[in-house]
Amino acid sequence: MSEYFQDYVAVAAFAAFGLVLVVLTLGITYLVRPSNPTKEKVTTYECGVDPVGEGWNHTFIRYYIFGLLFVVFDVEAVFLFPWAVAAESLGVPGMIAVVIFILTLLEGLLYAVRKGVLKWE
Amino acid sequence: MILTQFLVLGAVLFSLGIYGLLSRRNAVTVLLAVELMLAAVNINLVAFEAFWNTPAAHGQIFAIFVITIAAAEVGIGLAIILLVFRNRASGNVDELDLLKW
Amino acid sequence: MDLDYHALAPEIVVAATILLVLGLDVALPRRRKYWTAFAGVVGLTLAAVPLVTLALGGGPGARSMLGGGYVVDDFALVLKAVFIAGGYLVLLMSVSYIESDRYYQGEYYLLLLTSILGSLIMASSRDLITVFVGLELVTGPLFLLAGWRKGDARSNEASLKFFILGVLSTAVLLYGMSFLYGLTGSVTFEGIRTAGAGLLDSGAFRLAVLFTLIGFGFKITAVPFHFWAPDTYEGAPTPVTAYLSVGSKAAGFVGLLLLCYRAFPSVTEIWGPALWVLAALSMTLGNLTALRQDNIVRMLAYSSIAQGGFILVPFAAAAVTNDPLVIQEAASATIVYVIIYAFMNLGAFAVVIEGARRTGTSMIDGWAGMWRYAPRLAVLGAVFFFSLAGIPPLAGWYAKFAMFLAILRPGNPWTAALAVIAAVNAVIALVYYARVGKTMWMDPLPDGASDGERTARPMSGALALALGISVIFVILAGVLPFQLAGVFAEAAKVVTAGI
Secondary structure (H helix, E strand, O other): OOHHHHHHHHHHHHHHHHHHHHHHHHHHHHHHOOOOOOHHHHOOOOOOOOOOOOOOOOOOHHHHHHHHHHHHHHHHHHHHHHHHHOHHHHHHHHHHHHHHHHHHHHHHHHHHHHOOOOOOO | OOOHHHHHHHHHHHHHHHHHHHHOOEHHHHHHHHHHHHHHHHHHHHHHHHHHOOOOOHHHHHHHHHHHHHHHHHHHHHHHHHHHHHHHOOOEHHHOOOOOO | OOOOHHHHHHHHHHHHHHHHHHHHHHHOOHHHOHHHHHHHHHHHHHHHHHHHHHHHHOOOOOEEEHHHOEEEOHHHHHHHHHHHHHHHHHHHHHHHHHHHHOOOHHHHHHHHHHHHHHHHHHHHEOEHHHHHHHHHHHHHHHHHHHOOOOOOHHHHHHHHHHHHHHHHHHHHHHHHHHHHHHHHOOOEHHHHHHHHHHHOOOHHHHHHHHHHHHHHHHHOOOOOOOOHHHHHHHHOOHHHHHHHHHHHHHHHHHHHHHHHHHHOHHHHHHHHHHHHHHHHHHHHHHHHHHHOOOEHHHHHHHHHHHHHHHHHHHHHHHHOOOOHHHHHHHHHHHHHHHHHHHHHHHHHHHHHHHHHHHHOOOEHHHHOOHHHHOHHHHHHHHHHHHHHHOOOOOOHHHHHHHHHHHHHOOOOHHHHHHHHHHHHHHHHHHHHHHHHHHHHHOOOOOOOOOHHHHHOOOOOHHHHHHHHHHHHHHHHHHHOHHHHHHHHHHHHHHHHOOO
16 A cells, blocks of 8 residues: 555544544433424424525525625635745735735725625615 | 546546536536536646645645635626526526527 | 836736725715726826836846746836726726716726736736736626626626636636646746647647637637627627727737747647637638628627737747747737737727717617718728728738738748638628728718707717827827837747747
């Protein structure tokens, strides 16, 4: 077996351990806990809200806009990681560049706020 | 370092993406197919980067740019699809027939 | 960090203008939004200043940054000047058009300036990453601009088609680029050229080159990758169409020029025939379809596809020869054609915007007898359309002349055949360009149209300025072409250096 695959032995071990852990905890609680199902208890858990309608449901359109904003800002943060790794050697000029980068993102956020995108009506 | 497997994975993903792009009617699914193709590119880039193992790490930098720009494109794409949906009440690409050759 | 801020000044000024426009858009009340247009015009003018100081300042010939990935040399300077001038014209053309819609003015200029910034980056990019980022910066905002009229289903459709094919081409391009990087171990064009010389027999390398070409084929709307273009051009607002057919197309050609001449000189037998076919198909199909169009915007869309074919012709000449002078001449012909095409096509679109506003239609028939109520516009229309057709002494003739000179130089049967195809197409093109001229000058007014009604609305000052600048360029470049060509030859020398 090549060294390459040996690296994955650790992954396999962790996966197996994770599986055992789940089976163990769920198994033990199954043996110990009282079983008294009511209608309320067996319904699907949905963020604490009573589930309504089918699983295939139209999502409120506002979620898309939040989703879009989240994706864009979240992914821009990727650029911060390489900088963070090399921050010490880049010094002050690097710091200034990153501050400009974040200020640019902030201006975008300010724009979104002013356009009322983040308002929930 | 085994390079071929990653390239095969990339090629399979890329082909799936092209298939999805050409065969699906729903615009959101088309967008997903494009994401699949870009994921294939990222797999290639990172695999090649590990293969060359240069200190400049150009492959990884490239991959980061691909990821961010892909996210921006999805943002643009979803916005356009929403717009089309709002005006036509349909997100199917084959129903776009106002403009013809 | 080894950044040369003087060399980067045009990009920095444009980027600062973008942030300023966004800030103004947030801060200003709705009826003051026109300040954003003003800021954009001023910003672009300021961005041209460092270009002049860089060109006159001498100093180091090429200013190289980011490990050779970003270079400001004569080629970059000339093309940046063209991109800024083109962007400036589009901005002027947009002012009255967008103001009459009364919404999202700030965003419009923001997106347009972002696209211009992308084309500036394209001109300087000398590695795969920068080319990719530049190209996406050019096209990304354009997806949104194409769908500008939110309530108009045609505009939506234009935008969605453009978007889907745009991202498809990006994905194909990137897949090719990932293999270029993987096989050569380098992202810079110099590195790819050096390592590519040793990969002549590698099928994967050839495939990667082809994928890259296909990706660019979409961007420059070469047949058979053109299907999105007519629909998008027709559905998008006209100033955006003008920018699409010039700015984003020129950016695509710049990328293609850099890749072919600087990164792939070792595999001319791949891109030579491929571009030969693309050029022949684009010219022929573009022209033949343009003949049958009734809508002037759609006609210009097909005409711009055909013109793209003419621009591709010199590539075929460069591929069949090893003589550096011939290659340089070919590169120079492409650059000259792109620049002259930019000005005359923008002028033609400015005429279309004004003509459509006066007559209320973009159907060619509706423009009949225009000289009676808008004589100046009819003259300008004739100037730009005949320049596109390549009639001396308007700039278009020199573009075609340089193109024919470049393609005939190698004396190879294949390039000679392409020259014949190009000559036939130049004649076909004359037919439909002349038809617009004939309609405007000779046909009687359409029924029920009175002279007085159509003269009543004066042209906006900004549009008049745009028309004036482009007509002056088209005539000057047509009368004094060789002085102009001297400048472009310098740029071409840089592109082809070291092949």
